Amino acid sequence: DSGVTQTPKHLITATGQRVTLRCSPRSGDLSVYWYQQSLDQGLQFLIQYYNGEERAKGNILERFSAQQFPDLHSELNLSSLELGDSALYFCASSVSGGGIDTEAFFGQGTRLTVV
Amino acid sequence: GQQLNQSPQSMFIQEGEDVSMNCTSSSIFNTWLWYKQDPGEGPVLLIALYKAGELTSNGRLTAQFGITRKDSFLNISASIPSDVGIYFCAGRDNYGQNFVFGPGTRLSVLP
Numbered sequence: 001d002s003g004v005t006q007t008p009k010h011l012i013t014a015t016g017q018r019v020t021l022r023c024s025p026r027s028g029d030l031s032v033y034w035y036q037q038s039l040d041q042g043l044q045f046l047i048q049y050y051n052g053e054e055r056a057k058g059n060i061l062e063r064f065s066a067q068q069f070p071d072l073h074s075e076l077n078l079s080s081l082e083l084g085d086s087a088l089y090f091c092a093s094s095v096s097g098g099g100i101d102t103e104a105f106f107g108q109g110t111r112l113t114v115v
Numbered sequence: 116g117q118q119l120n121q122s123p124q125s126m127f128i129q130e131g132e133d134v135s136m137n138c139t140s141s142s143i144f145n146t147w148l149w150y151k152q153d154p155g156e157g158p159v160l161l162i163a164l165y166k167a168g169e170l171t172s173n174g175r176l177t178a179q180f181g182i183t184r185k186d187s188f189l190n191i192s193a194s195i196p197s198d199v200g201i202y203f204c205a206g207r208d209n210y211g212q213n214f215v216f217g218p219g220t221r222l223s224v225l226p
Contacts, residue, residue, distance in 0.1 A: 002157065033214070042218040043158070043203065090157055092214075103148060104205070104214055106157035 003027065006091050006107035014115055018079040021110045025072055025093030031055070032074040033104060034066055037088040049074055050096075081114045088112075119217035121204055127223045134191040136220045138204030147187040148205040148214065149178050158203055162189070194224050 003026035013019055025032050034046040045058035049068035060066075063081075068074040078085060088111050092104040121138050128134055138147070146165055150158035162173050164180035164187060171178055177190045187206070191198055201221050205214040 002159070004157075035216075043216040045215070088155075103160055103163045105160060106150075108157045109155075111155070 002105040002107065004091060004093050004105050004107035006089075006110050008110060009108065010111050010113075012113045012115060013081060015081055015083060017081050017114075018077065019081065019112065021076040021078070021089050021091075021112075023074045023076070023091030023093075023107060025074070025091075026105055029093035029095050029105075030072065031094045031096060031104075032068055032072070033092040033094075034060075034074070034076050035090045035092065037090060037109075039087070043090065046076070078112070083114050086112055086114045119204060119206060119215055121202075121217035121220050123220060124218070125221040125223070127225060128194055129225050130194060130196060132194055134194055134198070134222060135188065136190075136202060136222075137186060137188045138206070138217050139186045140206055140215075141185070142208060143184040144206035144208050145184070146207045146214075147178070147180050149176075149187070149189050150203045150205065152201045152203060152219075154200075161202075191222075194222075196224050196226065198222060199224050 005024040007022045030051045033048045035043040037043050046060040047066050048056040052068050063079050066076045088109045090109045092106045094104045119140050148163050149161045152158040162171050162178040167184045169180040175192045179188045201219040203219045204217040207214050
């Protein structure tokens with residue numbers, strides 16, 4: 001158990017809908033990262049938050065947004081969903097936000113299926 | 116942007132054999148991480164490397180931080196069936212705020 005908790009584990013929704021994925025980082029970790037993994041693909045970095053503020057942005061669509069709350073949990077919002085958004089969405093957390101050698105620990109992921 | 120390449124893309128080995136895989140980058144990294152992912156699960160951190168030339172072991176796994184700081188290697192000795200999975204490398208430089216992941220090496224172990 002990495003200590004990173006993601007909910008829900010599975011989500012099935014229709015095209016055009018909006019969903020929210022939730023992540024609770026490990027205790028003491030200030031940084032949260034979101035990744036998308038499509039079938040048999042690598043991990044695509046979406047966005048990073050550090051202590052409540054956006055720190056880095058990757059290949060995140062405009063239909064997607066995220067935030068990190070004062071208690072450090074994070075939510076990834078996906079709207080106007082398309083079939084191609086079906087993927088595993090992973091959250092990872094680390095102690096620092098960058099510039100310091102550290103490790104990132106992953107949650108179990110949320111499997112999103114858009115039908 | 117930064118990109119990592121991993122080789123081989125996939126490999127089939129016999130149980131008991133040793134495995135070697137590597138990860139290369141076009142830019143210098145100051146941190147290298149190796150992860151293993153089982154189907155439908157999140158990546159699990161195997162080994163973290165922080166200094167050029169560093170050699171670190173975790174059981175049957177050994178990883179090295181390349182001297183040029185542009186590559187890293189992972190070796191698995193005496194493979195067993197539960198070693199099956201996808202192995203990802205990830206790196207971060209002094210300026211990057213996030214971890215860049217390689218495309219993965221898919222390992223299959225034949226009994």
